[in-house]
Amino acid sequence: MLTDQQVRTKINQLLDYAQKALDLDPRDRMLKLNTLLDLFGQSAPADETPDFGDFQTEIADPLVQYAVDKGITDDASRILFETRMFGLLTPLPSAVTDKFYALKDAKGVKAATDWLFALSKANDYVRMTDINKNIKWEHTGRFGKIGITINLSKPEKDPKQIALAKLQPKSGYPACMLCESNVGFAGNLNHPARQTLRTIPITLDGEDWWLQYSPYQYYEEHAIAFSDEHRPMSVTPKSFARLLDFVDLFPHYFMGSNAALPIVGGSILTHDHYQGGLKVLPMMSVGARAEYSSGKFPAVKFAVADWYNSVVRLTSKDKAQIHAAASFVLEKWNDWTDESVEVICKTTEQHNAITPIVRKEGDEYIVDMILRNNRTDERRPYGIFHPEECLHNIKKEGIGIIEVMGLFILPGRLKKELAEVERYLTGEVRFDKAALAAEDHPMHKHAGMIEALIAANGSSLSEKSAKQAVTNYVNDACVRILEYTAVFKNNDKGQAAFAKFMKEGLGVTAA
Ligand SMILES: [Zn+2]
Known part of the structure; x- marks a missing residue:
């Protein structure tokens, strides 16, 4: 001591x-x-x-x-205590807001976000020591690069902590992880401490919103905009107006919204919010597969992005017209059914949805609208446009905005588990199909992967080759997961259905 x-x-x-x-x-x-x-x-x-x-x-x-x-403090509360300590030393919200806007006026908005981001790292709100533990790599597939991250930055809770967390009274305050009432919150074992969180008030489409950085930093300057009001996520023409206003305020950032439905949306559907940051996500760098012009929106270029899933890309210098065009695409897609490709917009509830992502290049606005559908059926209870069960060992959760743009955030447990899969391929652990079939076997969920890898490679690989084989499997799995999210598949039938939506649904003509 x-x-x-x-x-x-x-x-x-x-x-x-x-x-x-x-x-x-x-x-x-x-x-x-x-x-x-x-x-x-x-x-x-x-x-x-x-x-x-x-x-x-x-x-x-x-x-x-x-x-x-x-x-x-106690051992289970180390991060809570550290946050309290740094919270005491972080400038008050008023001082942070004043300095942010003073910098914006004097040196431009990038200087302001640079400063806020540096502060957020320096006070350990963004815990870079943990984030740097993440394992990251890139893979180039059929439609370009994707990023893969095994997320080791969220410390795994030990059983003692989980037991303690269960005993904590639930106050319902703050109402969720995104409410402004998190600023300064001391935290407990169920809710992170937020004394070091600083948010910047912004106005989007005349409404009060806030900007903050994500503590997880899945990509560079990963930022979040959230509404002042705790209200459910929704994607409406108002969302596009807010996103367009956002990129006017922060032209060096993109901003997008998760679809507002489960399976195709993010993990928080209870608080209206968007995700953005530096324009580094793989989907943003791909070109167009097909281009269209519209009589209804002459100032807007329509395109289909050359990407793994189904993206309608709008480009225009005319803010009002691109807003109207995006609203039009939303309205048309929400009502579009094409049973030839299993797209049914609604049954007893709505299934079609859109993940919109907005960015600005020079004075041109780019609105990417990823078409989604969350319908399930008996054969595919997890979703018709969701990865099948054989891929759930890699990713089971909803496929949200970050993944559909080509950056996979995989659970930290995979680091250990993939290393264990490698041991089967080197023969260090003997492959026993019957043993792996038992549900309580620790590697049960990877049984299909192990069997497929052994069938293709045998079980006497060198350590290096085993590692490469497992990495290749994960790369391929991520590409397949991304392709599952495509409502119009990348085959002749799917692309014909996509062209039909463009022409008949949106009334655009090939340029
Ligand atoms: Zn909230």
Whole structure:
């Protein structure tokens, strides 16, 4: 355990760091010093402030460990405590908002987001140490590159933590993970601490919205815009107006909305929100497969993007007309049925939906509208346009906006499990079909994958070849998952149905 003298020295170093990286005003240093002395149960400060190397490992981590050792917090609450500590040193929302807009006025909006993003990393709201643990690679398939990430940044909860979390009373506050009431929230074992979260008020289509960064950073400057009001997700013409306003405010970012239906939507359907950030997602770099012009919207170019799933791409410099065109595509798609390709827009409930993504290049707006459908039937209870069960070992959850644009976020458990699959291929573990068929076998869900890999490669591969074979399998699985989400498949029949929707549904003509 650190001595009192060491703790006091580290508190001084923490304050130096806050002055350098967290905009701590020297005039506020005394107040923060005394607040930290209180937090760490210290009666007086240290005199000296030696230089230090790596802030996280030399200062932040040891202080949190001291708090655990001293009983100020407990082992299960390390992140909650660390967030509280950094929250004390993060500028107030008013100061953050003022500086953000002052930077925007003086140096442009990119300078403002650069600063806010740097602050969000420096106060560990965006936990880069964890995010850097993610395993990332790229794969080039038939329609271009896709990205694959095994997400190791969400720490796995141990059984003790899960048991403790169950005992926590549920207050219903904050109402969800996205409500503005998260700002400053102390958190508990069921809800993350958010003392370090800072949000920026923005106006979209005359409505109050907020901008924040995602703590998970699935891609560069992964940002979220969320409505001030806690209300369900919906995709309507108003959504397009807000997304277009967003890219006027932040032309260096894209912004898009998940479809508002389960299976094809994101994990949070209860709070109206969008996801955006730097324009780095694979779908954005592909060209057009077919181009069309519209008599109804002469200033808008219509196209079908050359991508794994079904994307209608609109391009125009005319904001009002592209808004009207996007609204028109939504209306037409929501009512479009083509039984030849199993697209049925509604049964007792709505099934067709759209995932819209908006960005700006120069003075041109680009609206990508990914056509989705969440219908299920007896044969495909998980969804007709959702990966089949044989792929659920790789990804079972809904396929949301990030994945349909070609960036796969796979569960952290796969790191261990894929390594185990490799051991079957090297012969280190003997393949026993009957044993794997038992539901309680730890590798049961991968049985199909192991069997297919052994059939193709045998079971005496070198470690390197085994690893490559497993990676190839995952790459191929991700491409197949993406193709499952296509309402118009990439074959003659599917593409003919797509052309029919363009011509008869949207009334456009081949350009
Ligand atoms: Zn909410």
